[in-house]
Amino acid sequence: MARQNTKSLAPILGYWKEQDMQFRFxxxxxxxxxxxxxxxxxxxxxxxxxxxxxFGRDNPAAPTPVDIAFGAYAGYNFETGGGMVAGVEGxxxxxxxxxxxxxxxxxxxxxxxxYAASDxxxxxxxxxxxxxxxxxxxxxxxxxxxxMNLGSNYRLRGEVARVDPLAAGLASRTDVKVGxxxxx
Numbered sequence: 508m509a510r511q512n513t514k515s516l517a518p519i520l521g522y523w524k525e526q527d528m529q530f531r532f533x534x535x536x537x538x539x540x541x542x543x544x545x546x547x548x549x550x551x552x553x554x555x556x557x558x559x560x561x562f563g564r565d566n567p568a569a570p571t572p573v574d575i576a577f578g579a580y581a582g583y584n585f586e587t588g589g590g591m592v593a594g595v596e597g598x599x600x601x602x603x604x605x606x607x608x609x610x611x612x613x614x615x616x617x618x619x620x621x622y623a624a625s626d627x628x629x630x631x632x633x634x635x636x637x638x639x640x641x642x643x644x645x646x647x648x649x650x651x652x653x654x655m656n657l658g659s660n661y662r663l664r665g666e667v668a669r670v671d672p673l674a675a676g677l678a679s680r681t682d683v684k685v686g687x688x689x690x691x
Contacts, residue, residue, distance in 0.1 A: 552626060552627070552656045552658075552660065552690060553586060553623070553626050553656075554584045554586060554592050554621075554623055554629050554654070554656075554690070555585065555586040555592075556583065556584065556690055556691060557581070557582070557583050557690070557691040558581065558582055558583075558584065558662065558688050558690045558691065559579070559580065559581040559582075559688055559689060559691075560579070560580055560581075560662065560664070560686050560687055560688020560689060561577065561578070561579050561580075561686060561687065561688070562577065562578055562579070562580065562600075562664070562666075562684045562685060562686030562687075563575065563576070563577050563684070563685055563686070564576050564577070564578070564600065564682045564683060564684040564685075565682070565683050566680045566681060566682055566683075567681070567683060568680070568681055569680065575602075576600050576601060576602035576603075576682075577600065577601060578598060578599050578601060578613075579598070579599055579600075580596055580597065580598040580599075580686065581596070581597055582594050582595055582596030582597065582619065583595060583596075584619070586623065590622050590623045590624070591620070591621075591622060591623075592619075592620070592621045592622070592623055592629060592631065593618075593619065593620050593621075594618075594619045594620075595616065595617070595618055595619065596616070596617050596619055596633065596635075597614070597615070597616050597617075598613075598614065598615050598616075598617070598637075599612065599613070599614045600612070600613050600614075610640075611639055611640055611641045612639065612640045613637060613638070613639040613640075613646065613670065614637050614638055614639075615635050615636065615637030615646070615648050615670075616635050616636065616637060617633040617634060617635030617648065618633065618634060618635060619631050619632070619633045620632055620633075626656065627655055627656040628653065628654075628655055628656075629653070629654040629655075630651075630652075630653050631651060631652060631653075631654065632649075632650070632651040633648075633649070633650050633651065633652075633668070634647075634648070634649045634650075635647070635648055636648075639670075639672070642672055642674060642677055644672055644673060644674050644677075645672070645673040645674075646670050646671060646672050646673065647670075647671055647673060648668050648669060648670045648671070649668065649669055650666055650667055650668025650669060650682075651666065651667065651668075652664055652665055652666030652667065652668075652684070653665055653666075656690075660689050660690045660691070661687065661688070661689055662687065662688045662689065662690060663685075663686075663687055664684075664685070664686045664687075664688065665684070665685055666682075666683075666684040666685075666686070667681065667682065667683055667684070668681070668682045668684065669681050669682075670682060
């Protein structure tokens with residue numbers, strides 16, 4: 508019987524271990540959101556008005572083992588009726604292990620549009636433009652996510668977004684973000 512060389516499998520096993528940890532983290536956030544949804548049902552708040560928050564993000568496809576960044580966002584939503592929500596949002600993030608180099612700051616302004624499935628759950632898409640310091644140039648981004656009211660004006664969100672430099676030949680990234688914020 509041939510013995511398998513586990514040394515050559517080490518990079519593969521390490522990759523799956525990282526993916527397993529990311530999956531567990533995402534599942535924990537989903538579970539917390541579900542609890543927040545259930546707990547917040549009695550204190551329906553809607554999504555109209557100003558909000559701000561903080562987030563952490565990872566780029567699971569980055570060539571570095573972990574590409575974690577953090578940032579802040581602020582925006583304003585308008586409930587347009589029939590469960591539809593539109594708004595604008597600004598975001599700034601800092602990434603010390605970036606795909607594009609080190610110590611990258613990215614700032615974007617996005618339009619958001621979504622559907623409030625209830626007073627506590629918003630499913631949205633976003634698109635916009637911005638700039639980042641690695642190339643000193645413009646970027647565009649597009650994405651979507653789910654935001655949940657947790658009660659007492661607190662909100663939990665999960666989001667996936669793609670960020671691309673407008674300059675040809677530069678690497679894009681896909682961000683997975685988890686954030687907590689507050690409506691005003």
